[in-house]
Amino acid sequence: MANGPMDRRAFGEQPQRPNGNGSGHSTEYTGRYVVLLDPNNQESGLNALRSAADIAPVERVRGAAAANVSELLERPDVSVLFENLSVAVVEVRPENRFALVTTAEAESSILAAEPERMVYASPITTPQQAPTEFFPAYRSDEDVVAHQSQAEAAASLGPALDEQSVTWGLQAIRANVSGMTGRGVKVAVLDTGVDTDHPDLVGCIEETASFVPGQTVEDGHGHGTHCIGTVAGPANPRQGPRYGVACDARILAGKVLANDGRGPDGGILAGIEWAISHGAKVISLSLGARVQAGALFPQTYEILAKRALEMGTVIVAAAGNSSLRPGFVAPVERPANCPAILAVGSLDKALKTAFDSCGGINGQGGEVNIAAPGVAVHSAAPGGGYATKSGTSMATPHVAGVLAMLAQANPKASAADLTAALLAGAFPLTQPARDVGAGLLQAP
Structure with a gap:
């Protein structure tokens, strides 16, 4: 698979309009990168990042062992590779981030590299409200029903x-x-x-x-x-x-x-x-x-x-x-x-x-x-x-x-x-x- 374009616009995103409960959030980055590797050639991609961007040493995690990885992901001196998915969460010094991005663009065994972001659970909690009408049998055309x-x-x-x-x-x-x-x-x-x-x-x-x-x-x-x-x-x-x-x-x-x-x-x-x-x-x-x-x-x-x-x-x-x-x-x-x-x-x-x-x-x-x-x-x-x-x-x-x-x-x-x-x-x-x-x- 060919490399996808690096979306540098992510670095310039602005806070967006808040949602209905007024609890909007702007984009947050952790400073790490998520790097997707060719599953048949993981080591080539990692070696390229070690050489060009001096990424932190890589710890390999596979399958059920991922259940024990939380503390490892917090360490600033370790990068983590999830072997089954062929994806790594990479620690890199700020001055080497540009080298990581350019290496990812040039190296065929790296399929994508993106800044790690924060994600959120953001439901709206509301009181029970009576709707105007509810039809549990919206069935005007039975031919579409399997x-x-x-x-x-x-x-x-x-x-x-x-x-x-x-x-x-x-x-x-x-x-x-x-x-x-x-x-x-x-x-x-x-x-x-x-x-x-x-x-x-x-x-x-x-x-x-x-x-x-x-x-x-x-x-x-x-x-x-x-x-x-x-x-x-x-x-x-x-x-x-x-x-x-x-x-x-x-x-x-x-x-x-x-x-x-x-x-x-x-x-x-x-x-x-x-x-x-x-x-x-x-x-x-x-x-x-x-x-x-x-x-x-x-x-x-x-x-x-x-x-x-x-x-x-x-x-x-x-x-x-x-x-x-x-x-x-x-x-x-x-x-x-x-x-x-x-x-x-x-x-x-x-x-x-x-x-x-x-x-x-x-x-x-x-x-x-x-x-x-x-x-x-x-x-x-x-x-x-x-x-x-x-x-x-x-x-x-x-x-x-x-x-x-x-x-x-x-x-x-x-x-x-x-x-x-x-x-x-x-x-x-x-x-x-x-x-x-x-x-x-x-x-x-």
């Missing part, structure tokens, strides 16, 4: 706002009338961790790991626990309505964002390496960082997502919550803006695009692929309780759960096949594809 008998059964339920037994989101995507539960399918949720003692979640957690120095996997933020609950909360929770899409999925809970909701690319890459090594069919990323209008997608995440697909893993990511509709639509954030990553937009209870959901206004890869319930979403919270949150972060685990259902239904399907089935099964909406992609997520 499973007509299921659709007819769901339609017979009639309009539903009652969440006493099932959340509105599960009703909208028909998870509650699906015969699939995601049984045995591993879903990695890379986020702020999880309340490992939550009564609803103890049964679904397969493995945990923290990639945040000095912090355990326990969720001091709430974001990760909420997302994990949406993916795999139980059919019969301890209290309140069912809120888990794939009740029998197995969760790999990776803490890549600290308790303040922030984390660098390196921790996310470590989490991806760890998740794939543990057999994750789906990786759910309810996180992101803003990009400018017209910005290119990050080559590192794009090529890694392609490699993940080849290894049998689908990556889904939140489109972002930076818009202020109707007057301002922000572009889909990174890494969701990569063509090989499924970008998820957010819908409210009337199946309208959420006011803060980002849109597909950039070029290739910047599109929204699918939309899911993301407003007033009820799920688990740390301390054994529950919370209602809103944002594309809340829509994304709905998609991850449905992918687990599809993987259960089609155990021999490739990751590309699962992606195609997910998009083909979506129900078309009246909004532009820019905002909702293929349409409303539907369970098989």
Whole structure:
């Protein structure tokens, strides 16, 4: 594969318009670089960087060993290579950064090199609001429905706002009338961790790991626990309505964002390496960082997502919550803006695009692929309780759960096949594809 152009515009990005809750963030860099190597010629690329840019000595990490890498990533005297992904987080002195970039452009065994950035978990927490109307059976053209008998059964339920037994989101995507539960399918949720003692979640957690120095996997933020609950909360929770899409999925809970909701690319890459090594069919990323209008997608995440697909893993990511509709639509954030990553937009209870959901206004890869319930979403919270949150972060685990259902239904399907089935099964909406992609997520 030929080298992609180095996007030096990243160094000049300006803070962007804040999102709907006024908590906007500008681009942050760590000073390190993420370097993507030819998997068949890793050493040539590293040797070129050692010679030209005097990078810090490289420690090699493979597979499940990535679970122990958090402290290593913080050391200024060490670069870390994730061998299975062929990606390195490189420490380099400031005076040698330009030499690193020019070497990466010239060396054929280096596919991409980009500054390491911080990413964020940024949901909007809102009170429960009654919508004007909600139709769980938007079925004007039954020919587009792959499973007509299921659709007819769901339609017979009639309009539903009652969440006493099932959340509105599960009703909208028909998870509650699906015969699939995601049984045995591993879903990695890379986020702020999880309340490992939550009564609803103890049964679904397969493995945990923290990639945040000095912090355990326990969720001091709430974001990760909420997302994990949406993916795999139980059919019969301890209290309140069912809120888990794939009740029998197995969760790999990776803490890549600290308790303040922030984390660098390196921790996310470590989490991806760890998740794939543990057999994750789906990786759910309810996180992101803003990009400018017209910005290119990050080559590192794009090529890694392609490699993940080849290894049998689908990556889904939140489109972002930076818009202020109707007057301002922000572009889909990174890494969701990569063509090989499924970008998820957010819908409210009337199946309208959420006011803060980002849109597909950039070029290739910047599109929204699918939309899911993301407003007033009820799920688990740390301390054994529950919370209602809103944002594309809340829509994304709905998609991850449905992918687990599809993987259960089609155990021999490739990751590309699962992606195609997910998009083909979506129900078309009246909004532009820019905002909702293929349409409303539907369970098989």
